[in-house]
Amino acid sequence: AQRVTQPEKLLSVFKGAPVELKCNYSYSGSPELFWYVQYSRQRLQLLLRHISRESIKGFTADLNKGETSFHLKKPFAQEEDSAMYYCALLSGSSNTGKLIFGQGTTLQVKP
Amino acid sequence: GAGVSQSPSNKVTEKGKDVELRCDPISGHTALYWYRQRLGQGLEFLIYFQGNSAPDKSGLPSDRFSAERTGESVSTLTIQRTQQEDSAVYLCASSHLGPQFFGPGTRLTVL
Numbered sequence: 001a002q003r004v005t006q007p008e009k010l011l012s013v014f015k016g017a018p019v020e021l022k023c024n025y026s027y028s029g030s031p032e033l034f035w036y037v038q039y040s041r042q043r044l045q046l047l048l049r050h051i052s053r054e055s056i057k058g059f060t061a062d063l064n065k066g067e068t069s070f071h072l073k074k075p076f077a078q079e080e081d082s083a084m085y086y087c088a089l090l091s092g093s094s095n096t097g098k099l100i101f102g103q104g105t106t107l108q109v110k111p
Numbered sequence: 112g113a114g115v116s117q118s119p120s121n122k123v124t125e126k127g128k129d130v131e132l133r134c135d136p137i138s139g140h141t142a143l144y145w146y147r148q149r150l151g152q153g154l155e156f157l158i159y160f161q162g163n164s165a166p167d168k169s170g171l172p173s174d175r176f177s178a179e180r181t182g183e184s185v186s187t188l189t190i191q192r193t194q195q196e197d198s199a200v201y202l203c204a205s206s207h208l209g210p211q212f213f214g215p216g217t218r219l220t221v222l
Contacts, residue, residue, distance in 0.1 A: 037212075049210055098170070099156065101153045101155075
């Protein structure tokens with residue numbers, strides 16, 4: 001079965017501390033994975049996708065096929081990073097198809 | 112350019128009434144998706160359009176739910192005989208050979 005698991009509902013850290021939001025997936029095939037973020041009173045927006053291998057707002061995520069993980073990391077959290085983060089798996093090919101979402105993790109960065 | 116728009120932003124209805132939710136995708140986006148998010152839960156896929164055909168309707172929870180799309184533009188999600196468990200935020204997304212971009216959602220409350 002295709003599944004995305006985000007084990008933490010809430011992650012609370014102090015400003016300047018490192019952050020790791022966990023994501024594990026189950027997929028038979030070559031996965032395409034995304035991180036989406038939803039700031040307070042804003043729409044869901046794409047943060048990054050694994051095929052781009054880019055860093056957005058200081059966040060990175062590496063696909064580990066052996067551990068079936070796609071954890072989101074940032075070395076020094078900022079207060080403006082406080083938001084809800086969703087890991088998502090594309091079920092389909094050629095850039096189309098539904099996204100399967102994890103339950104989401106609320107990141108709270110305290111001053 | 113303009114993003115995905117949805118209307119209404121909020122809808123309160125009585126149990127048993129029908130509701131229509133509208134989505135305007137980004138111009139040129141051939142794929143359109145509907146998801147819903149119930150309180151405290153992750154996003155769940157409902158239906159996907161490629162052009163005006165729906166190759167994947169697997170997420171529609173019952174025959175009370177239906178959707179249509181006019182060409183490669185507007186889509187309408189209709190819920191007939193609403194039930195309290197239909198209360199959720201209904202999200203629309205669109206894409207064209209790339210990641211999905213989300214609208215602000217319609218918050219549906221069934222009394």
